[in-house]
Amino acid sequence: MDILIIAALIIAAVVLFLVELFVIPGISIAGVSALVCIVYANYYAFANLGATGGFITLIISAIACIGSLVWFMRSKTLDNLSLKKNITSKVDNSAALKIRVGDKGVCTTRLALIGYAEFDGEVVEVKSTDGFLDSKTPVIVERINDGVILVKKQ
Structure with missing residues (x-):
């Protein structure tokens, strides 16, 4: 059950982290929530699984955040979200x-x-x-x- 709670917190942190970076500009509730989820997941792992489990959780959470960022930037999802239209109209003078x-x-x-x-x-x-x-x-x-x-x- 402890591992399920930690996994859910890390997944929530990664999703909120991606939302913060690519959808909501600036420091917002999503960014703060991602930070709280990742910190609590690591705290929970150290408190309930011991030092070895805590360090493994710390490494997995760092890899998950960095890996999801790299994956999202390489995927076509970012291309679908970006604006590709050029303004070609001119002022009628x-x-x-x-x-x-x-x-x-x-x-x-x-x-x-x-x-x-x-x-x-x-x-x-x-x-x-x-x-x-x-x-x-x-x-x-x-x-x-x-x-x-x-x-x-x-």
Whole structure:
């Protein structure tokens, strides 16, 4: 019966250890529970089976933890859990391509440095160079850097 209890604790510790490493990020209940299970399994072995049984349990628990980690990393299970999708979408900035330096428009939202302005019926995201601007403030395009439209108060 003692060996069954120790085996159950080691198996629980290994499962919780793998859950901690690969499913739940950070130090969580699973990691703490795994540590408690493995420590109690070794304590129980030393207390009930003696020094020889305790050292054998200690070696088996270390091999079980390391072996399960190596096995799990080599198995296809980790590949099935991992994200393999690449993001290929791009931001639609076709309206911003029509905007030129010197175009005049009106803020449609408050520019808390970044907001939206309307130029010839096209609403685009803009960045203020004059600080905060209220909505419905007339603006003019000062410059365009890497797709960012910089405006100032007209």
